[in-house]
């Protein structure tokens with residue numbers, strides 16, 4: 001296979017010629033979760049190449065038992081005499097490793113060579129329940145206008161790369177492969193190298209591609225918006241690395257998250273009734289609902305009453321101060337009947353099951369988001385029915401708003 005040949009050729013100089021391999025920051029971010037595991041945890045580096053991460057971990061004094069899997073014998077060879085590791089020369093998309101075995105897996109800069117979904121599912125298979133996987137891949141996160149050129153550059157430099165990931169692709173993928181997404185974030189690293197070494201890479205860049213590679217570098221370099229510059233035969237560039245932290249948790253789909261209080265803030269403007277909606281700006285938990293409309297809401301903290309939670313969450317999210325409130329079920333105002341339910345259990349794609357209670361409040365102040373701009377907006381209740389049908393509404397809140405709208409209509 002040509003890819004194996006390429007890595008066999010790169011192997012000897014890999015650690016010295018690959019600018020990012022020995023970054024302390026990347027090592028630190030990739031191995032953070034190891035500290036949560038038993039001291040002699042079984043760990044696997046999938047597509048581990050020269051085994052930089054396991055070698056450094058062992059050199060730092062850890063007792064962890066590492067397995068390094070790679071298709072290239074030469075990449076593995078440099079460490080074959082090291083008794084601290086087990087080496088497996090296999091395709092990581094389908095290995096002979098035992099199921100439910102490892103506490104931890106790392107996949108760094110590999111998935112653009114493989115079928116990512118197949119590889120992540122294989123990681124899921126070999127991990128124990130409650131085991132962790134960290135995926136660390138370069139991602140494209142710049143203006144779309146550069147994507148085509150950047151992609152071309154990558155393909156010319158390495159025709160074996162099957163795909164370029166964009167920021168956010170991997171967090172979605174891990175969830176679709178059964179993992180629980182714990183966190184993901186992007187870090188940027190800046191590198192500098194000579195044009196010669198960029199064009200050489202142990203002689204693996206096709207000779208016929210080199211002129212075009214230089215042309216694209218010069219084109220990208222001409223724009224001050226793209227982080228790549230060439231000057232005096234030296235190249236400076238930036239890699240955005242997306243780190244995706246996941247857990248194999250076979251029970252997570254059955255669990256209910258802590259109790260959530262959702263808040264309908266009602267206000268009169270010129271004799272019309274309005275409620276407050278805001279946009280969801282969370283990118284790590286449930287990124288698929290980014291920019292959906294939602295109610296202000298949050299989880300009940302230890303020792304808090306429902307009303308204290310509502311007060312705290314509303315202040316935190318919108319800066320509004322609650323004046324009075326009603327549980328839908330217990331309220332005594334004219335809009336709702338005794339049969340109005342206040343409790344909702346909503347399953348979102350089987351990932352997070354929420355048990356939520358909805359509270360209707362009057363609150364004073366002007367809505368002002370505290371951290372990200374959640375675009376708080378007063379929506380006229382008469383238009384709410386059409387609004388929730390035409391706009392994207394966070395699934396937990398849809399049934400609550402729907403009930404509120406129906407109750408409002410029945411009482412006016």
Ligand SMILES: C[S@@+](CC[C@H](N)C(=O)[O-])C[C@H]1O[C@@H](n2cnc3c(N)ncnc32)[C@H](O)[C@@H]1O
Pocket residue numbers: 003004007021046047048049050051052053069070071072075090091092093107108109110113114
């Ligand atoms: C860019 S290197 C990264 C090495 C290592 N993960 C690191 O961060 O230092 C990519 C590695 O993936 C390996 N690789 C690519 N496709 C593979 C596959 N299907 N199965 C196993 N290893 C693979 C290559 O042989 C190479 O060693």
